[in-house]
Amino acid sequence: MYLGKRGEAVTLIVLVLALIGIGVASFYFSQEGITAATVYGGDGAADCQTTVTESSTLTGDVGPCLSKHGLVLGGNDIEIDCNGYRIIGNYDANRYGVYNDGYPNITIKNCNLSDFQIGILFDGSTTAINNGTLFNNTLHSNTDGIKLTSSVDNIIINETTIFNSSITGIWIDTCNGVNVTSCNISESGSQDVYIQGRAGLPDSHLLFNNSIGGKINLDGSTNNITVYNNDFWNVSSIIDLGSDNVWNTTYDCSQTNIKGGRCVGGNFFSNYTGNDTDDDGIGNDSNYNAGSNVDYLPLVQVYSFTTIDPGTLGGDLSVNSTFNSTNPMTGGSVHSTPQNITLVNLTDNRRYLTVLAYFNESVNIRDTTL
Numbered sequence: 001m002y003l004g005k006r007g008e009a010v011t012l013i014v015l016v017l018a019l020i021g022i023g024v025a026s027f028y029f030s031q032e033g034i035t036a037a038t039v040y041g042g043d044g045a046a047d048c049q050t051t052v053t054e055s056s057t058l059t060g061d062v063g064p065c066l067s068k069h070g071l072v073l074g075g076n077d078i079e080i081d082c083n084g085y086r087i088i089g090n091y092d093a094n095r096y097g098v099y100n101d102g103y104p105n106i107t108i109k110n111c112n113l114s115d116f117q118i119g120i121l122f123d124g125s126t127t128a129i130n131n132g133t134l135f136n137n138t139l140h141s142n143t144d145g146i147k148l149t150s151s152v153d154n155i156i157i158n159e160t161t162i163f164n165s166s167i168t169g170i171w172i173d174t175c176n177g178v179n180v181t182s183c184n185i186s187e188s189g190s191q192d193v194y195i196q197g198r199a200g201l202p203d204s205h206l207l208f209n210n211s212i213g214g215k216i217n218l219d220g221s222t223n224n225i226t227v228y229n230n231d232f233w234n235v236s237s238i239i240d241l242g243s244d245n246v247w248n249t250t251y252d253c254s255q256t257n258i259k260g261g262r263c264v265g266g267n268f269f270s271n272y273t274g275n276d277t278d279d280d281g282i283g284n285d286s287n288y289n290a291g292s293n294v295d296y297l298p299l300v301q302v303y304s305f306t307t308i309d310p311g312t313l314g315g316d317l318s319v320n321s322t323f324n325s326t327n328p329m330t331g332g333s334v335h336s337t338p339q340n341i342t343l344v345n346l347t348d349n350r351r352y353l354t355v356l357a358y359f360n361e362s363v364n365i366r367d368t369t370l
Contacts, residue, residue: 047071055079058111063088065095070116073100082111082137089116089142096120097142102127109135117143119162124175125150133158140164145185149173156181163187168194172205179206186213186234197221197242209258214270218242218291227290229258229299230267238269240291247288247295257281257299265297276300 048065051074058081062070070087071080080098087097097113100106100122106129113119119139122129128151137160139145145162146169148155153176161184162169169185169192172178176198185192193216197203202224214235218225222242228249232238240247248266257264261281266288274283281302288295 052078052080055081057081058083058085061086061088064090064115065092066090067092067095069095069099070097070113071099073098073103073106076103077105078103079107079109080111081109084110084112086112086114087116088114091115091117093117097139099123100129100132102129104130105132107133107135108137109133111137113137113139114141118147119144120146122148122152122155123150124152128153130154132156134160136160138162142166144168144171145188147171147173148175148178151175153177155179158182160184162192165189167191170194172196174198175203175205176201177204179208180210181206181208182210184211186211188213188215191215191217191237193217195219195222195225197223211258214238216240218245228266229264231258232267232269235269235271238290240293242292245293247290247293248297251282251297253280259299260302261299266295266299268299268301269295272298272300274298274300 044061045063045065047062048070049068049072050062051072053075055078063086065088067090070089089095089097095116097116097119098108098111098121102124106122108120111120119142120134120137122132130153132152132155134146134155134157136158139160139162141164143166145165146157146160148171150173155175155178157170157178157180159182163185164187166189168190169188170180170183171191171194173196180193192213193207195203195205195218197219199221200223203222205225207225207227207230209229211231211233214232215237216227216232216239217237218240220241222240223244225242225245226249227245227247249264251263251265253263255264256262257268259268259281261276263280263282265282269288272283272288274286274288276282277284281299283298283300286298288298
């Protein structure tokens with residue numbers, strides 16, 4: 001009997017020591033920031049290909065990841081906040097910075113991803129992915145920056161910078177309802193934006209208020225894509241082979257456009273040669289042919305606005321107008337066409353007076369009320 005009690009006591013001591021050991025190990029593990037809830041990063045390559053099962057924040061860089069993904073989604077309703085830290089690859093084939101293969105309601109934000117085949121991949125080919133946000137990320141030096149493929153629907157890509165992708169900046173393949181807004185996409189080897197449609201089904205994508213280097217391809221199966229108020233500042237290839245894609249919104253002078261013009265309409269194309277004859281920031285004498293579809297309200301370059309001090313209006317007002325490439329100087333001193341100088345009363349229903357003047361000409365508008 002004595003021996004039995006003694007044996008039980010020994011067993012109890014062993015169990016207590018084991019529990020203490022587990023507690024110590026867990027505390028140390030959490031401090032390292034590898035797998036503790038809501039904290040990842042800081043251990044470089046040791047963090048690569050971590051499966052994230054709950055909302056998490058990086059506390060340091062992840063990678064370089066040799067023959068591994070960066071982070072892998074492993075659950076629904078997760079937010080990954082990189083907190084400005086980097087996820088770094090090794091240019092390995094079929095390796096992705098953030099990989100989601102079937103989980104909805106995912107947010108990826110504040111990440112800097114580089115050197116992967118794909119910086120961020122949402123792949124719904126096995127399980128459809130619905131709802132997600134990619135916000136304030138920077139992706140550079142990847143083969144493809146962001147790819148959404150096969151039944152990835154209702155995704156917002158916002159305030160994200162993508163550059164130096166060796167093939168494509170953003171690649172959207174057979175998805176629905178993707179909004180790309182306020183992004184900067186440039187220096188892509190093949191296309192800054194490439195969209196493949198859903199073969200007869202509406203795509204319902206929106207590209208709005210982006211700065212895009214100038215290479216965009218909407219393939220022949222696309223339809224119902226709206227593209228407006230974007231700045232295609234270095235056009236080399238604008239291809240739209242789809243049907244019913246729209247390149248401008250309704251003419252609206254209640255807000256300024258992406259180039260600073262007074263009205264919103266279509267997009268700015270660096271190779272557009274039309275003229276703005278009424279100073280609303282939109283070309284009037286020609287449309288822009290984007291392929292199978294047309295921008296009917298293309299934007300023009302707006303160089304400057306001058307605010308006039310009311311106290312100076314009793315005398316002469318000197319206005320220097322900067323001439324642009326669509327209204328050039330010829331012969332060094334003679335302007336090819338007259339230039340509109342517009343006076344706008346922004347506090348009184350945007351009524352304005354336009355003066356038609358030639359180079360070095362004085363125009364009398366005395367006693368005119370705006």
